Amino acid sequence: xxxxxxxxxxxxxxxxxxxxxxxxxxxxxxxxxxxxxxxxxxxxxxxxxxxxxxxxxxxxxxxxxxxxxxxxxxxxxxxxxxxxxxxxxxxxxxxxxxxxxxxxxxxxxxx
Amino acid sequence: xxxxxxxxxxxxxxxxxxxxxxxxxxxxxxxxxxxxxxxxxxxxxxxxxxxxxxxxxxxxxxxxxxxxxxxxxxxxxxxxxxxxxxxxxxxxxxxxxxxxxxxxxxxxxxxxxxx
Numbered sequence: 001x002x003x004x005x006x007x008x009x010x011x012x013x014x015x016x017x018x019x020x021x022x023x024x025x026x027x028x029x030x031x032x033x034x035x036x037x038x039x040x041x042x043x044x045x046x047x048x049x050x051x052x053x054x055x056x057x058x059x060x061x062x063x064x065x066x067x068x069x070x071x072x073x074x075x076x077x078x079x080x081x082x083x084x085x086x087x088x089x090x091x092x093x094x095x096x097x098x099x100x101x102x103x104x105x106x107x108x109x110x111x
Numbered sequence: 112x113x114x115x116x117x118x119x120x121x122x123x124x125x126x127x128x129x130x131x132x133x134x135x136x137x138x139x140x141x142x143x144x145x146x147x148x149x150x151x152x153x154x155x156x157x158x159x160x161x162x163x164x165x166x167x168x169x170x171x172x173x174x175x176x177x178x179x180x181x182x183x184x185x186x187x188x189x190x191x192x193x194x195x196x197x198x199x200x201x202x203x204x205x206x207x208x209x210x211x212x213x214x215x216x217x218x219x220x221x222x223x224x225x226x
Contacts, residue, residue: 009151035215045154045201045217091153098144098169099203099215101153 006102023092034075117218134202143185
């Protein structure tokens, strides 16, 4: 069965520093992908980044990048130069015929 | 282009009452989903649909029914609300699924309280 695990319920980071949010997964599919979503306190789900297992290079979208390590079955989100507006819940998700979400990590950025 | 919209945004029900949540998307997406989000639980899939006229159970389907009579609409029904159904409900849609699902588009959520 597909499974997503986020082991960090909360993280703190100082503004302008980089932070890594962990995500590990388990799937029997030979081809798969991983999503990251951001959920600010306002509640909406915001798509951040996606990478497929067949992609040769780690995905990047502005200050977001995926540290994808297939041997370790991990797909960690790296946020560079954190901003106060990055404070939010972050969810990792594994697409199947639906989307399986992890329990999330609450990131708090302080000045 | 409104994306995914949900009606209503907030609702308070008494135990045993029924209601329907409406999700609409204007992106011609085939796949639509209903999730619930409880504190510390992430998002859990209730039901989903892979096309007009089809529905399938997700992880936590009990107590809910759905219908997809039109491609753009996905309705979530609670026949007899229970306090355990107090949650935030998110609808989402995507063009495809699986590894081709580059993005699921989410609605703004419906906050439901059952007293």
